[in-house]
Structures are given as C-alpha cells and as structure tokens.
Amino acid sequence: MIPYPELSDNELLALLHKESELAFSEIYNRYWEKMYSYSIRLTKSDEESADIVQEIFISLWNRKRDLTVRGSLASYLIKSARNLSLRYIERNIHLTDFSEKLTEIIADTSQNIEESISVKELERQIELGIEKLPKKMKEVYILSRNEQLSYREISLKLNISEETVKKQIHNSLKIISSALRGTLSSATYLLFLHLLK
Amino acid sequence: MKTHHIKSLIKKYLDGKTSAKETFLVDAYIEDQLASNTWNISEAEKEILGIDLKYKIDQKLSASGNNPLTYEKTVKGKARQLWPLFAAAAMTTIIGFTVLYLSRVRKESPEVRFATDVKPGGNQAVLTLADGRKINLSASHNGELANLKGISVTKTVAGELVFSLSKAGGTEKTDKQNILETPLGGQYRVNLSDGTQVWINAGTTLKFPSHFSGANRKVELQGEAYFEVSKDSSHPFLVKSGLQEVKVLGTHFNINSYSNEPFITTTLLEGSIQLDNGLTQKIIAPGEQASLNSNTFKVREVEPAMAIDWKNGEFRFKNENLKSILRKLSRWYDVDFIMKNTTSELPNFTGSVSRFDQISVVLKMLEETSNVKFYISGKVITVK
Numbered sequence: 125m126i127p128y129p130e131l132s133d134n135e136l137l138a139l140l141h142k143e144s145e146l147a148f149s150e151i152y153n154r155y156w157e158k159m160y161s162y163s164i165r166l167t168k169s170d171e172e173s174a175d176i177v178q179e180i181f182i183s184l185w186n187r188k189r190d191l192t193v194r195g196s197l198a199s200y201l202i203k204s205a206r207n208l209s210l211r212y213i214e215r216n217i218h219l220t221d222f223s224e225k226l227t228e229i230i231a232d233t234s235q236n237i238e239e240s241i242s243v244k245e246l247e248r249q250i251e252l253g254i255e256k257l258p259k260k261m262k263e264v265y266i267l268s269r270n271e272q273l274s275y276r277e278i279s280l281k282l283n284i285s286e287e288t289v290k291k292q293i294h295n296s297l298k299i300i301s302s303a304l305r306g307t308l309s310s311a312t313y314l315l316f317l318h319l320l321k
Numbered sequence: 322m323k324t325h326h327i328k329s330l331i332k333k334y335l336d337g338k339t340s341a342k343e344t345f346l347v348d349a350y351i352e353d354q355l356a357s358n359t360w361n362i363s364e365a366e367k368e369i370l371g372i373d374l375k376y377k378i379d380q381k382l383s384a385s386g387n388n389p390l391t392y393e394k395t396v397k398g399k400a401r402q403l404w405p406l407f408a409a410a411a412m413t414t415i416i417g418f419t420v421l422y423l424s425r426v427r428k429e430s431p432e433v434r435f436a437t438d439v440k441p442g443g444n445q446a447v448l449t450l451a452d453g454r455k456i457n458l459s460a461s462h463n464g465e466l467a468n469l470k471g472i473s474v475t476k477t478v479a480g481e482l483v484f485s486l487s488k489a490g491g492t493e494k495t496d497k498q499n500i501l502e503t504p505l506g507g508q509y510r511v512n513l514s515d516g517t518q519v520w521i522n523a524g525t526t527l528k529f530p531s532h533f534s535g536a537n538r539k540v541e542l543q544g545e546a547y548f549e550v551s552k553d554s555s556h557p558f559l560v561k562s563g564l565q566e567v568k569v570l571g572t573h574f575n576i577n578s579y580s581n582e583p584f585i586t587t588t589l590l591e592g593s594i595q596l597d598n599g600l601t602q603k604i605i606a607p608g609e610q611a612s613l614n615s616n617t618f619k620v621r622e623v624e625p626a627m628a629i630d631w632k633n634g635e636f637r638f639k640n641e642n643l644k645s646i647l648r649k650l651s652r653w654y655d656v657d658f659i660m661k662n663t664t665s666e667l668p669n670f671t672g673s674v675s676r677f678d679q680i681s682v683v684l685k686m687l688e689e690t691s692n693v694k695f696y697i698s699g700k701v702i703t704v705k
Contacts, residue, residue, distance in 0.1 A: 145616075152378070156371055165358040166351065174374055181378045206351065207335055214331040217324050226327050226350045276359050 129153075133197040140188050148185055155198065156181075159205045166209035176208040264289060366666065376583060383580075434696045439680040442523050442653045444480030445507030451497035451531055458482065458509065472514055472531040474499075483512040484531060498528040503544070505655035508631075513540075516551035517558065520632045523652040524579065547575045547632045550592075565613050568595040575628045581648060584612040588628035630673070636683060637673040643693065646670060647704070654680045659703045662693060 128150040139147035156177055163173035193200045264278055279286040333339045334347045445459045456466055467474040475483045503509055505524045512518050514532050521527055525544025539559045550558045550569050560567040562578035565585045572592020578585040588610040595604045596611050598618050605611055610623040630637035638646060647658045653676060668691045674683050684695040696703040
C-alpha cells in the first residue's frame with residue numbers, strides 16, 4: 125500500500141470518489157495552505173479565508189461521489205478559492221481597499237484595449253510582446269504567472285532584490301507595450317501574466 | 322468606475338458572462354492583489370492554523386455524521402501573536418484602536434460586560450429505570466425511590482444515587498438497562514449494585530443494569546464519567562463509549578467521550594485497564610492517558626489530577642487552549658460561546674478555579690492572563 129503522500133492528485137481523486145477518508149485528509153494536507161494563502165491575499169481577512177477553505181473542503185466531501193474535476197485538482201481548488209474570494213470582495217466592494225485598486229486597473233487599461241477584441245487576438249498580440257523580452261524578464265514573468273508568487277517570493281527564488289523584481293516588471297511592460305497600440309500602465313502588465321496560463 | 326459597476330463586473334465574471342476584455346480586467350486585479358500582498362506567518366503558527374481548520378471542517382461534517390479527517394500531529398509550543406498581514410493597514414488599525422479604547426474603556430469594564438452572570442451547574446439528573454419509569458432526581462426526595470426485583474434504588478443525599486441488593490426479594494437476571502442522564506449543567510453520582518462508584522459530569526448518559534449477572538459487568542457511557550470500580554477479578558468491568566471499549570478488573574479511571582471533542586480520552590489513576598477500539602487493544606498504566614478516535618489511538622503520560630478536576634469540584638487547566646476550555650465551560654454552565662477573535666492567536670491557559678462559582682469568576686481569570694474579553698448576554702457569550 126503506497127503511503128498517501130506519495131499518491132498523485134488523480135489517484136487521490138479516484139480514491140475520494142470511493143469515499144476514502146484518508147484520501148480526503150491527504151488532499152487537505154496538500155492544498156489547504158495554498159488555498160488559504162490565495163484567499164487571504166485577495167480578501168485580506170483571516171476569518172474569511174478560514175471560512176473559505178472550510179467551505180471548499182466541506183463541499184468537496186459532500187460531493188465526493190459525483191464530483192467531476194475539469195483540469196487538475198489544484199486548479200479546481202484554487203479556482204474555488206478565487207470565486208469565493210471574489211464573492212466576498214463583491215459584497216464588500218464599498219471598502220476603499222478593494223474598489224480603489226480595481227478602478228485604477230480599469231481606468232488604466234480600458235483605453236488601450238478594444239472593447240470587442242477577441243481572446244485570441246489579444247493573446248496573440250501579447251505573445252508577440254513577450255517574445256521580445258530579455259531572458260531574465262521572462263523568468264520573472266513565468267514565476268509570477270505559473271506559481272502566483274508575490275514580488276517578495278520571486279525575489280527570494282531568483283536571488284535578486286524585490287526592487288529589482290519590480291523594475292524588471294516595469295521595464296518589461298515598456299517593451300511589451302510596443303506590441304499593443306498605445307501606452308500601457310504598470311497595472312496592465314498583469315494582464316499578460318494571466319493570459320498566458 | 323462607480324462601485325455598482327464594479328459589483329456587476331465581478332458578478333458577471335462569476336457567472337462566466339464577461340467579454341474577453343472584462344475577464345482580463347478582473348484577472349489583472351486578482352494578479353495585482355496576489356503579487357502585492359504577502360501572507361507571513363511562522364511555521365509553528367501555520368501548523369496550528371492547519372490543524373485548527375481541519376478540526377473545524379471535521380466538526381461541521383460530523384454534524385451530519387462524518388468524521389473524515391485525521392489528526393497526526395500534536396501541536397507543540399505555545400500559540401503566539403500573529404503579525405498583522407499588512408503593516409500599513411495594521412498601523413492605522415493600532416492607532417485607531419488606541420483612540421477608540423480610551424474613549425470606550427468605561428463602556429467595556431467587566432462590570433458592564435458581566436452585567437448578567439451565569440450560575441454554575443449542580444446536581445441534576447434524570448433516571449429512567451429498567452421498567453420504563455422516569456424519575457427526575459433533582460426534584461425527588463431522599464429515600465428509596467424504587468425497588469426493582471430486589472434491587473433498591475435509593476437517593477441517599479442530594480446528588481447521590483445508590484443501587485443495592487435489598488434484604489427482601491431475590492434478584493432476577495435481566496437485560497433491561499437503567500439510564501442515568503445529566504443535562505448540560507448537571508452532575509450526579511451513582512453507586513452500582515456491585516459497589517462500583519461512578520461520578521457523572523454534565524451532558525452525559527450512563528446505561529447500566531440494576532444487577533450484574535453474567536461473566537462481565539457491562540455499562541455504556543456517552544459523555545464524561547469517573548469510575549472507581551470495585552474489585553472482582555472473576556468478573557471484568559467493561560465500559561463501552563462509541564468505538565472504545567475499556568476493560569478493567571479493579572481500578573480508578575476517567576473517560577471523556579463527548580461527541581464534540583476530537584478524541585475519546587481515558588485517564589487512569591489506579592490499577593490497570595485495557596482499551597479496545599475494535600481493531601487493536603492497548604493496556605495503560607496509572608498516570609497514562611489514551612486518546613482515541615476512528616484514526617488515532619495514542620497513549621501518553623499526564624497528570625491524572627487534571628483529568629478529574631471536575632469530579633473534585635474545580636476546573637484545572639495546564640497550558641490548555643482556549644477553545645477546549647470554552648467547550649468545558651459550555652457544558653457545565655449550559656452556555657454558547659461565539660468567537661469574534663480575528664486578529665490574534667488564542668493563548669493557552671494555566672490555572673484552577675472552583676466550578677461552583679458563577680461564570681464571571683472563571684472568565685475574569687481567563688481575561689487576566691490574556692487579551693481576550695468576554696461579553697455575557699443571557700446564555701450567549703461573545704469572545705473578542
């Protein structure tokens with residue numbers, strides 16, 4: 125019998141289907157922290173993040189028999205955390221914390237992207253921009269996009285200062301913006317990070 | 322952009338109805354927040370949080386009859402103050418709080434928060450006899466309450482019930498059980514017909530025959546009780562609580578098997594007992610405590626006096642976490658606690674206090690050595 129920590133996510137899901145309590149426990153051990161970290165960086169509330177993590181696992185156990193996960197278990201759990209966090213933000217949007225930043229991003233970006241642009245076209249344009257990035261900058265982008273690391277975590281991983289990380293990203297923006305019409309602000313580079321998932 | 326526009330944008334996103342551009346806007350916002358904010362707590366605090374959330378999930382699932390999670394790690398070390406997540410935000414909060422505190426200190430004094438107090442529990446129990454009769458023990462007079470085929474059921478003093486062989490009549494073999502039940506806030510003591518003495522804590526049910534016949538002396542427990550089993554090596558005494566069965570020959574031990582505690586805990590003071598969870602058996606020695614649930618069966622050394630504090634009329638805590646303490650208070654005072662403590666980690670407590678005082682005395686003791694504050698409102702107490 126392979127110990128649970130060594131089983132793959134898909135194997136755990138298959139066992140969970142068969143109502144395995146130990147598989148459920150292992151899924152919790154494996155992902156609770158990532159989910160909590162994700163939620164708290166969005167909601168900025170430990171109480172809410174605690175509730176979100178609990179709600180997702182309770183729902184997971186209750187639906188264990190007929191649950192179908194599209195994509196990976198990890199992305200399913202993080203997407204659930206994302207949606208519950210957004211719901212909390214939407215309910216509390218009157219708090220300046222949330223509305224200010226979102227307003228800023230929307231204001232900055234709106235004029236630079238056509239309303240009716242399709243996903244494919246936007247992606248294509250950004251791909252072009254990314255291609256022109258120097259190697260180091262690409263590295264930073266990939267870390268931020270794939271692992272959703274913060275500036276601090278990226279700086280630790282690449283062994284460069286946080287300031288350097290920020291500078292890299294700002295500079296990359298200038299390069300990529302030549303691929304899109306108009307000038308894009310610092311907030312918009314993040315679009316690229318997400319698009320290339 | 323107006324607030325209600327943002328609201329509807331997010332709603333659209335959650336419904337999957339956003340255009341490519343709108344999707345990107347929300348994703349950009351998410352990415353920005355993930356990148357700019359950090360979650361910084363120590364490994365020890367993470368461990369505590371992980372276990373705490375696991376337990377909460379298990380509790381909520383067990384309300385519908387499930388207990389799927391396992392608890393492998395034992396939490397070590399004291400809980401420490403969690404650093405604020407965002408330094409800037411924290412500074413404003415601290416300054417804001419100081420100003421508020423000074424102006425509110427009169428409103429938040431203990432006299433105001435404890436304006437209504439809560440009385441401690443007492444000797445209350447209901448006995449359902451093997452023949453079906455129900456007797457409210459707190460309301461009944463002292464003296465013989467019933468005679469079941471030669472077994473006299475007597476209330477000797479307040480809080481004590483004795484089952485004994487009376488001089489008249491023979492004893493008949495019967496499988497029918499008597500049930501002694503304490504409500505929240507109740508406690509009682511019963512002497513079984515073989516001489517075994519049982520102290521029963523609040524919210525507990527004990528099932529036992531009037532007279533022990535057969536190879537074993539068997540009782541069933543749900544809740545908490547302390548046993549002093551009379552010696553009879555040819556007839557082992559068995560206590561069944563959920564998935565645990567304890568077998569004793571002659572000994573003193575405490576069993577804590579409340580459904581809202583993560584483990585069935587059995588502490589041995591004297592003698593020797595064998596525990597069985599249906600899969601394995603373990604024998605423990607005096608000074609040892611077994612913790613058992615569907616996934617765990619561990620034994621460790623403890624101070625037995627801590628486990629039977631209730632039987633001695635007090636609450637005794639040694640580095641015990643607040644939530645466990647509040648569960649105990651909840652059962653004895655028959656109150657509910659609402660946790661509104663979000664900013665700091667909950668501390669552990671050491672100390673002892675009589676359990677026959679009003680609850681404010683216990684709460685004041687807890688407040689003295691920590692940052693928590695209690696607000697009593699009838700039978701609901703808020704913790705901040």
